[in-house]
Amino acid sequence: MTTDYQQAREALGARLRELRMEHSGGKLTGPQLARRLSWPHSKIYKLEGGKQTATREDLRLLAEGLGRPEVFGELAARLAGFETRIRSWRRQLAEGHQPVQQRWHAEIGRAAVIRAWEEAVIPGMLQTTDYARHVFQRYGALHGSLDDVEDAVRARARQQDWLSERGHRFRVLIWEAALRSLICPPSVLAIQLDRLSAMIGMDTVELGIIPFTASVKLAPANGFWILDDRLVAAEDWHAELWLDDGDSVALYTKVWATLRESAVYGTDAHNIINSARRALAAR
Known part of the structure; x- marks a missing residue:
């Protein structure tokens, strides 16, 4: 069943994928980004696919790993908006x-x-x-x-x-x-x-x-x-x-x-x- 919460989590995941694809140094693959963060590459795909809820720390690390620390505020606000749905x-x-x-x-x-x-x-x-x-x-x-x-x-x-x-x-x-x-x-x-x-x-x-x-x-x-x-x-x-x-x-x-x-x-x-x-x- 698709809940409002799940839809919002999927929307956050889509935004994360968008940021990865728009990387200023060229498109990053999921495994490449995972290596930068010392994460299993499956975590990237779970987050981007709305299968796992990111923590604030996950989002901070992602923003820094993408070379876009300024987007952390946007991502954190999205997360806060659906943690209590x-x-x-x-x-x-x-x-x-x-x-x-x-x-x-x-x-x-x-x-x-x-x-x-x-x-x-x-x-x-x-x-x-x-x-x-x-x-x-x-x-x-x-x-x-x-x-x-x-x-x-x-x-x-x-x-x-x-x-x-x-x-x-x-x-x-x-x-x-x-x-x-x-x-x-x-x-x-x-x-x-x-x-x-x-x-x-x-x-x-x-x-x-x-x-x-x-x-x-x-x-x-x-x-x-x-x-x-x-x-x-x-x-x-x-x-x-x-x-x-x-x-x-x-x-x-x-x-x-x-x-x-x-x-x-x-x-x-x-x-x-x-x-x-x-x-x-x-x-």
């Missing part, structure tokens, strides 16, 4: 929710292990169709997006096939608030909680819940997903962030691990879900 919801949802779900489906299809944290909503891969329908309706109204809720619900349901495939592991943390948030009618949430309870013990699902009463080292906020230590997807009201630079992935992995210290599992998780379920029945 913002995917506007307004732009993404111009064609509706279904295309967004399809793109996400393609991305998770590449993953073997997914770690997720959600503080206020049941994670999409564990949602019932009725619960998902209400979530899409609420966000569609917020952003004024194309009304394709039923198509989006079906696309999200197909993502759940990932859970039944051998070798996959969904390690998910949920704050107790997500079990009680009435983004849908109580009857829909009750069925959703039953579904969630049934997920505990699945071979491919590790479900942890952070109780309201738990001591936490970080505030339970900012939902995000980590795919195979290579990509983080984090949501805000205006946009979705897709981050694949090593520092960002490492930071979110540390946040996830820290939150996990406050989570309960198995019977204790069942008890929290059942408590939320009883609270609904008492309404």
Whole structure:
């Protein structure tokens, strides 16, 4: 799948190739430039082909190796522009929710292990169709997006096939608030909680819940997903962030691990879900 981030990385690579071909002393081949920098020549082609993300130091060395130290500022600015890539919801949802779900489906299809944290909503891969329908309706109204809720619900349901495939592991943390948030009618949430309870013990699902009463080292906020230590997807009201630079992935992995210290599992998780379920029945 081609993301905005990947397109920007490819554009930077094309600029690097352009600079190499325009070398003032005559066109440099990739191996020639690699020898100047004491790099394996494959690194030049990976950078120019958008297969590898350059560091600031890589760009500084490239600029100097090409005899063009003055272009370092331009290259560094390009890198800074896509290390944190913002995917506007307004732009993404111009064609509706279904295309967004399809793109996400393609991305998770590449993953073997997914770690997720959600503080206020049941994670999409564990949602019932009725619960998902209400979530899409609420966000569609917020952003004024194309009304394709039923198509989006079906696309999200197909993502759940990932859970039944051998070798996959969904390690998910949920704050107790997500079990009680009435983004849908109580009857829909009750069925959703039953579904969630049934997920505990699945071979491919590790479900942890952070109780309201738990001591936490970080505030339970900012939902995000980590795919195979290579990509983080984090949501805000205006946009979705897709981050694949090593520092960002490492930071979110540390946040996830820290939150996990406050989570309960198995019977204790069942008890929290059942408590939320009883609270609904008492309404």
